[in-house]
Amino acid sequence: MTLKYLIKGGYPVQQATQKYYKRDFWIKENLNYAQPHFRLEKSARIVNKIARGRELDLLDVGCGPATxxxxxxxxxxxxxxxxxxxxxxxxLVQMDFLETPIKFGDKQFDIVLAQGVFEYIGSHQSKKFSEIRRLLKSDGKFILSYVNFGHRKRDIYKVYNNVQSLGDFRRSLERTFHIDKIFPTSHHWRHEEPRRGFMKTIHMHMNMNVPFLSPLFAIEYFFICS
Ligand SMILES: C[S@@+](CC[C@H](N)C(=O)[O-])C[C@H]1O[C@@H](n2cnc3c(N)ncnc32)[C@H](O)[C@@H]1O
Known part of the structure; x- marks a missing residue:
């Protein structure tokens, strides 16, 4: 089944049909995430900054090969x-979090992280935000990424079943969390993360929005919420 998109106000808007890919697909597909990639490295940096050497518990939702x-x-x-x-x-617990609530026994966490995940959550988004909220300790942080579907050369992977503008995604997130910070993972003319050298180093350290440019060139966004 192919997903279809309408372009409205420069953004692709997903039409009604949603397909959910299951374990037989992901068991092969998520091997593509077995090596550290740019976003993952940048998220590790963010976690380190928040932790500041303290002992804390982190839940990685949609952890893939736990890279x-x-x-x-x-x-x-x-x-x-x-x-x-x-x-x-x-x-590591194997579960389909669209069939059961997101949880890990009765544990509560200082950080819950979900990167490269909400694009595949279909119509379950706000329910999953609430479940994550319940898992966080009172001073806990929720860190997530979401693709910038407003990119000038947007690449919409056929497996995505939750395509929204940054504004819509942000408003939905704000119904459950306070957003402390939003910034692009990186910027690029093409819709792909930097792969090497100088560009990687620059974008690794740049946690800011650039007016007018970010909406067109940001690859994905990180959201840090409490
Ligand atoms: C694009 S990968 C991202 C992996 C990792 N978070 C990263 O950024 O490298 C998406 C992950 O979400 C997992 N996933 C997709 N649908 C899921 C579901 N319904 N329940 C649990 N995990 C799911 C997949 O198995 C896959 O590992």
Whole structure:
């Protein structure tokens, strides 16, 4: 089944049909995330900044092959959930979070992170925000990424079933969380993250919106919420 999009006000707006890909698809697909990639490295930096050496518990929602675990320091205790876990371990739980609530036993977390995930959540978005809210400790942070579908050369992966403008996504998030900060993962003329050298270093350290340019050139956005 192919998803169709209408372009309204410069943004693609998803039409009614939604397809949800399941474990048989993701068990192969998420191997593409087995090596650290730019967004993952940048999120590890953000987590480190928030942790400031403190011991804390982090839940990675849609953790894939748990690649992030290897980028975090020992003081950050890593837990992950995903539909397709490759190497079972006590800190990794396999679950379809569209069928069951997002949780990890009765644990509460200092940080919940969901990157590269909400594009695949279909019509379950606000319910999943509420579930994540319940998992956070009172001073906890929710960090998530979301693709910039307003990019001038937007690339809409056929598997995405939740395509929204930044404004719509942000308003939906604000119904459940306070957004402390929003900034692009990186900027590029093409809709792809920097892969090497100088460009990677610059964008790794740049956590700011550039008026007029970010809406057109931001690849994805990070949201830090409390
Ligand atoms: C694009 S990958 C991102 C992986 C990792 N977070 C990263 O950024 O490298 C999306 C992940 O979401 C997981 N996923 C998709 N639908 C899911 C569902 N319904 N329940 C649990 N995990 C799901 C997939 O298995 C996959 O590992």
């Amino acid at each position: 992030l675990m290897h980028l975090l320091p020992k003081n950050v205790h890593y837990y992950g959930i995903d539909l397709a876990i490759h190497n079972p371990a006590p800190n």
